[in-house]
Amino acid sequence: MADKRESWIGFGQKLKLKSDHGFLIGTILLAVFPIFIRDAYFLHIMIMALVFSVLAASWNLIVGYIGIFSFGHHAFFGIGGYVSALLAMKAGISPWFGLIIGGIVAALLSFVIGLPCLRLRAAPYIAIATLAFAEISRMTCLNLVDLTRGEMGLWGIPHFPDIILPGIGVISFAGGVRIPYYYLILIIFVVTMTIFHFGLHSHIGLAFRSIRDSQDASESLGVSITYYKLLAFMTGGFFAGVAGGFYAHYLLIMTPTSVLSIGIMIDIVVMTLVGGLGTFLGPVLGAFLVVLGLEYLRVLEEYRFIAYGILLVVMILFVPSGIGKKLFREKQLVD
Amino acid sequence: MITGKLVIEQILNGLVLGCMYASVASGLTLIWGTMKMINFAHGEFYMLGGYVMYFAIVSFGIPPLYSIFLAVVIVFAMGIVIEKICLHPLLDKPDWDISAFVATLGVGIFFQNFALRVWGERFKSVPYFLEGTLDVFGFRMAYQRIFIFAVTAGVMGGFWLYLKKARFGLGLRATAQDRDAATILGINAKKIYTITFGMSCALASLAAVLLAPIFLINPWMGSVPLIKGFITVVLGGLGSFGGAILGGILLGVVESISVIVFSSEWKDVVAFIILILVLWIRPSGLFGTKEW
Numbered sequence: 001m002a003d004k005r006e007s008w009i010g011f012g013q014k015l016k017l018k019s020d021h022g023f024l025i026g027t028i029l030l031a032v033f034p035i036f037i038r039d040a041y042f043l044h045i046m047i048m049a050l051v052f053s054v055l056a057a058s059w060n061l062i063v064g065y066i067g068i069f070s071f072g073h074h075a076f077f078g079i080g081g082y083v084s085a086l087l088a089m090k091a092g093i094s095p096w097f098g099l100i101i102g103g104i105v106a107a108l109l110s111f112v113i114g115l116p117c118l119r120l121r122a123a124p125y126i127a128i129a130t131l132a133f134a135e136i137s138r139m140t141c142l143n144l145v146d147l148t149r150g151e152m153g154l155w156g157i158p159h160f161p162d163i164i165l166p167g168i169g170v171i172s173f174a175g176g177v178r179i180p181y182y183y184l185i186l187i188i189f190v191v192t193m194t195i196f197h198f199g200l201h202s203h204i205g206l207a208f209r210s211i212r213d214s215q216d217a218s219e220s221l222g223v224s225i226t227y228y229k230l231l232a233f234m235t236g237g238f239f240a241g242v243a244g245g246f247y248a249h250y251l252l253i254m255t256p257t258s259v260l261s262i263g264i265m266i267d268i269v270v271m272t273l274v275g276g277l278g279t280f281l282g283p284v285l286g287a288f289l290v291v292l293g294l295e296y297l298r299v300l301e302e303y304r305f306i307a308y309g310i311l312l313v314v315m316i317l318f319v320p321s322g323i324g325k326k327l328f329r330e331k332q333l334v335d
Numbered sequence: 336m337i338t339g340k341l342v343i344e345q346i347l348n349g350l351v352l353g354c355m356y357a358s359v360a361s362g363l364t365l366i367w368g369t370m371k372m373i374n375f376a377h378g379e380f381y382m383l384g385g386y387v388m389y390f391a392i393v394s395f396g397i398p399p400l401y402s403i404f405l406a407v408v409i410v411f412a413m414g415i416v417i418e419k420i421c422l423h424p425l426l427d428k429p430d431w432d433i434s435a436f437v438a439t440l441g442v443g444i445f446f447q448n449f450a451l452r453v454w455g456e457r458f459k460s461v462p463y464f465l466e467g468t469l470d471v472f473g474f475r476m477a478y479q480r481i482f483i484f485a486v487t488a489g490v491m492g493g494f495w496l497y498l499k500k501a502r503f504g505l506g507l508r509a510t511a512q513d514r515d516a517a518t519i520l521g522i523n524a525k526k527i528y529t530i531t532f533g534m535s536c537a538l539a540s541l542a543a544v545l546l547a548p549i550f551l552i553n554p555w556m557g558s559v560p561l562i563k564g565f566i567t568v569v570l571g572g573l574g575s576f577g578g579a580i581l582g583g584i585l586l587g588v589v590e591s592i593s594v595i596v597f598s599s600e601w602k603d604v605v606a607f608i609i610l611i612l613v614l615w616i617r618p619s620g621l622f623g624t625k626e627w
Binding site: 115119121123127128136270273274277302303308309311312313316320 | 367373421424425428429430432433434436437438440441442443444445446447448449452558562565566568569573600601603604607608610611614615618619620
């Protein structure tokens with residue numbers, strides 16, 4: 001272990017930068033930059049980066065902290081989106097409640113898929129079982145044409161209704177505005193990360209990491225594997241569902257391919273692993289790097305994804321454990 | 336109407352489909368068993384096999400049988416090159432399972448988009464190797480499908496014998512069981528890894544070239560076999576070569592029969608539900624002996 005840690009010493013570690021500080025500084029920067037840059041396109045990219053940050057962070061909770069290699073996380077994103085959108089379109093339920101209901105439904109379904117995964121140990125088995133669940137949800141959305149319009153997708157999803165904030169006035173989400181959406185996803189992001197932060201610094205986080213490091217040892221010490229694994233699954237599923245709900249009411253259009261395809265899962269994996277699996281800020285860093293990076297690779301036009309593939313391989317060859325571990329010092333359980 | 340004849344015909348079709356799953360899955364299980372990694376670029380090697388076959392037959396006019404051979408050999412060589420460049424440097428470093436997974440993900444994204452940009456998104460077709468159908472007791476089977484079945488069965492059988500009896504096969508299994516012990520006994524584990532990776536790619540390529548006349552060749556052709564291959568591997572028990580073959584045939588037959596019972600758009604849902612149930616009841620797969 002010692003040699004592993006020494007090689008991680010990077011810029012941030014020399015400054016004794018902890019991921020908590022990084023998170024605070026980053027959040028402040030994210031909160032103030034729209035004062036200076038109001039370009040709609042750039043804001044859209046930042047919104048997408050934040051959506052993927054929430055997704056990657058919630059996946060990281062399941063994979064990086066408790067060590068269940070779920071490969072069906074995009075299902076919860078899509079389910080959250082579809083539930084919230086359909087509730088708003090068919091039942092007239094306000095998207096503000098839809099966001100939460102979508103998250104709760106995603107959490108309940110992650111409980112359902114979490115149960116068979118409890119008995120599985122090896123990463124590939126869990127990956128396939130969860131992927132199978134995600135494919136079932138995708139095909140269900142695809143085949144229930146009467147409800148979801150199948151591959152035609154949902155369009156005309158209602159946007160968030162106006163809200164009145166004391167001191168600021170009426171905030172309208174109508175007409176393709178970006179700033180309110182940007183701040184809404186920023187709030188979702190900050191709430192998610194704060195809950196994760198306090199959760200992971202409590203006895204829950206300790207139990208998560210003990211299960212990841214040795215399931216047998218932690219079980220023998222009285223840690224309830226079932227409880228903590230399902231807790232991780234449901235928490236991750238909930239926040240992925242909320243992110244999905246936001247995505248639906250932001251883009252106002254959704255198809256099974258756009259939210260439930262395995263491509264989303266691959267993006268989440270790449271972002272988290274580029275940033276650093278099992279680190280607090282790694283997934284967020286990775287999400288910003290990949291989303292912004294893919295935008296700047298647009299200069300390469302159709303060769304963009306070829307370059308993306310090569311960059312991914314090069315990155316993993318030179319920084320196999322992710323950039324997050326290079327930049328920030330993670331608190332070690334034992335030295 | 337569900338008639339006995341229809342069921343038997345679907346079972347025969349399922350056997351052919353199962354051969355494809357088995358041959359894709361055996362490559363995946365081979366890699367998992369020896370290198371303990373998930374190869375997410377496996378579907379792309381399948382696709383490359385299809386393209387090599389297409390160019391050999393259509394552009395260069397090489398006879399189908401030689402083209403099959405050529406495609407398998409070229410993809411074998413590509414697998415070895417990719418392993419040397421992208422995976423070899425990662426060996427023996429921490430987080431091997433995850434870093435190898437991401438590396439193959441990158442390789443997969445690269446090849447898929449390379450095919451899309453260089454060879455275009457038009458679907459390409461390869462002519463049937465064999466024309467005509469065989470009629471036995473009123474059941475009709477295209478010679479092409481019989482050919483697929485025979486070649487896959489032959490290659491799988493041969494490969495199984497090779498793993499059991501040949502010197503390299505023994506070395507491979509020894510490395511899979513215990514790499515350190517194998518190294519002490521003079522087996523070059525890294526060389527075994529390289530060749531195993533190549534072989535696994537060659538098996539994927541074989542499945543592609545045999546099925547090329549039935550399914551069209553396109554940049555995305557590898558994604559379905561990849562997912563089906565993973566399901567097969569997990570169903571049969573990871574790392575078990577026999578499990579991959581039996582699992583593949585089982586999956587193919589179950590899928591074909593579920594088309595009769597349910598409508599065809601729900602057949603994959605049925606397959607996935609069966610998979611989850613199997614894993615729930617038998618967490619190490621149907622034929623897996625050991626939990627990894």
